[in-house]
Amino acid sequence: YFRNKHRPFLLFLSLLHVHTPLTTTEKFLGRSKHGLYGDNVEEMDWMVGKLLGVIDKEGLKNTTFIYFASDHGGSVEAHRGNARLGGWNGIYKGGKGMGGWEGGIRVPGIVRWPGVLPADIVISEPTSLMDIFPTVVHLAGGIVPQDRVIDGHTLLPLLQGTARHSEHEFMFHYCGVFLHAVRWHQKDSGTIWKAHYATPLFQPEDSGACFGRGICSCFGDGVTHHVPPLLFDLSRDPSEANPLSADTEPL
Secondary structure: EEEEEEEOOOOOOOOOOOOOOOOOOOOOOOOOOOHHHHHHHHHHHHHHHHHHHHHHHHHOHOOOOOEEEEEOOOOOOEEEEOOOOOOOOOOOOOOOOOOHHHHOOOOEEEOOOOOOOOOOOOOOOOOHHHHHHHHHHHHOOOOOOOOOOOOOOHHHHHHHOOOOOOOOEEEEEEEEEEEEEEEEEEEEOEEEEEEEEEEOOEEOOOOOEEEOOOOOOOOHHHEEEEEEEEEEOOOOOOOOOOOOOOOOOOO
16 A cells, blocks of 8 residues: 555455454454444444545545445344344345345445545435446546446446436346346436345244344245236335335326
8 A cells, every 4th residue: 555655556445344243353342332233333433444544644635535335234134132243224124135125235335535526415326336346447547348238337427416316227136146126216207116026035024034044045935026026116115115006006
């Protein structure tokens, strides 16, 4: 890193936090009011803070694009007694290892680039971690390969406010190699429809998790196939609680 502070550099840091088994150093054990998971979050926060501190100290704050995100939602099956070890997905159904439900695939992203990107704004548009590649290529002044389809789109227009909507009209959500759900972001109306072709069989049925298996299955007797698919309007029902029907939604 220090060798490259006077020229462009790319740093990819993949943290073990906040993933089970929640490895936490002695310094952070018991620091949080939210048990071992909270301790793990606080240690991750400290680690990211140390990294940002070095960037600021080296005078690179205004020339460094930083993107912080998770690769999936919390693991709802991970418990020790009554203590959650795998995080919490708020109002969103399901969790890690589920290729369709929002709790497994909807995560926040935090971006920092002072002087270039506006501060204190919230963008509620669906993007993908696949967008990191074309964004980095864009920032480096390159061109993405033209001999194949690239699924990601540069995030810069959205982040800089020159585009109102994500370039992703459709997003396909897989569990392993199996397509479980598809999202359609209807740009002219802002409505986001989601169709589920297969959903995991929760154990117990109303638990929102697969405690019997330890993690939900992607195929076979671990899923239910829906014909026609379950359909939700995420813009009105982000918790995916009320599947639509021809009676409730003639359109």
